Amino acid sequence: MTYCVAMRLADGLVFASDSRTNAGFDQISTFRKMHVFDKPGERELVLLSAGNLATSQSVISLLERRAGTDTTNVLNTATMFETAEIVGQTMREVIRRDNPDGKLSHVDFSCSLILGGQIKGEAPRLFNVYPEGNFIEATEETPYFQIGESKYGKPILDRIVNYRTPLDRAYQCALISFDSTMKSNLSVGMPLDVAIYRKDALKPCLMERVEEQCEYFHSLRQQWHSGIQELFSSLEPPATS
Numbered sequence: 001m002t003y004c005v006a007m008r009l010a011d012g013l014v015f016a017s018d019s020r021t022n023a024g025f026d027q028i029s030t031f032r033k034m035h036v037f038d039k040p041g042e043r044e045l046v047l048l049s050a051g052n053l054a055t056s057q058s059v060i061s062l063l064e065r066r067a068g069t070d071t072t073n074v075l076n077t078a079t080m081f082e083t084a085e086i087v088g089q090t091m092r093e094v095i096r097r098d099n100p101d102g103k104l105s106h107v108d109f110s111c112s113l114i115l116g117g118q119i120k121g122e123a124p125r126l127f128n129v130y131p132e133g134n135f136i137e138a139t140e141e142t143p144y145f146q147i148g149e150s151k152y153g154k155p156i157l158d159r160i161v162n163y164r165t166p167l168d169r170a171y172q173c174a175l176i177s178f179d180s181t182m183k184s185n186l187s188v189g190m191p192l193d194v195a196i197y198r199k200d201a202l203k204p205c206l207m208e209r210v211e212e213q214c215e216y217f218h219s220l221r222q223q224w225h226s227g228i229q230e231l232f233s234s235l236e237p238p239a240t241s
Contacts, residue, residue: 002033002148003181003188004048005157005174006114008126008138011167012205013116013197016174017048018148018182020189034193035060037067037074041202043119045074045083046195050148051111051131058094059111063087080117080125081137087115088133095131112147117197124199152184153177167196167205172220175210179221192217 004017017033031053037045047063049056063086066073077083091111099109110131118124126138128145138145140163146154160173171194181188196206210217 002050003146003150003153003178004033004050004114004148005144005146005150005153005177006046006048006116006126007144007161007165007170007174008116008124008163009143009161009167009170010164010199012199012201013046013118013124013126013195014167014170014174015046015048015114015116015193015195015197016178017193018178018188019191019193020187031057032193034195036195036204036207037063037117038203039075041120043075043117044197044202044204045115045117046197047087048114048147049111050113052109053111055091055094055098055109056111056113058098059087059090059113062090062094077119079122080115080119080127083117083119084115084127084129084135084137087113087127088129088135091129091131092133114145114147118199118202120202124197149181149185149188153181156180167198171196171206175217175220176224179217179224 002018002020007014015034019032033049035047047060063074067075072086074083074086077086095109112131113129115129116126126145127135129135143163144157144161156173156177161170178192190212192210194208194210195204198205
């Protein structure tokens with residue numbers, strides 16, 4: 001299992017993903033779920049992946065292999081919409097290749113992707129690409145997408161994030177969303193990959209891996225934990241008579 005979240009805000013984009021794929025008493029595996037495609041000064045693209053690891057890795061490999069060739073690819077499209085179409089087509093291609101007849105019902109070949117970024121000449125955009133290859137785009141009313149184990153980290157996003165949320169506040173919210181998820185589900189785990197992209201910069205302003213020993217993350221989760229407990233203790237008790 002995995003968890004990824006991305007936000008399209010007035011000031012830019014925020015991406016975060018965990019790196020755990022297997023969790024058990026005797027096996028924990030980690031793989032990077034965040035992938036970057038860029039042409040400095042012309043475009044910056046980020047892909048987050050969840051679902052069948054073989055499928056998502058094949059999709060990323062094909063996109064990387066075709067980038068820079070004469071064929072239409074993610075580095076020469078005119079718009080982010082066209083880029084999302086290529087990502088969706090590549091996903092369908094991989095699933096058809098690995099399960100051409102759709103008969104292996106006991107194997108889930110699907111994966112989900114979040115594509116975000118900016119191409120020079122248009123605004124930053126964010127897309128949720130479904131396993132079928134179709135997609136939807138984030139709007140001012142719906143500024144974030146989640147894929148993977150999303151339910152535990154959703155409440156904080158719903159309460160805090162809106163289109164006008166500053167990037168640094170959205171970064172904090174993403175980390176707390178992951179903390180809430182990891183608290184309730186051991187299949188999501190550290191380290192986390194985080195990227196922040198400021199509108200029209202055409203390069204990330206922050207790209208980091210948050211490790212277990214990250215002091216800021218530990219401080220933030222402790223403040224959040226203490227704050228919730230303090231707030232709950234201050235609530236007016238119910239009438240019992």
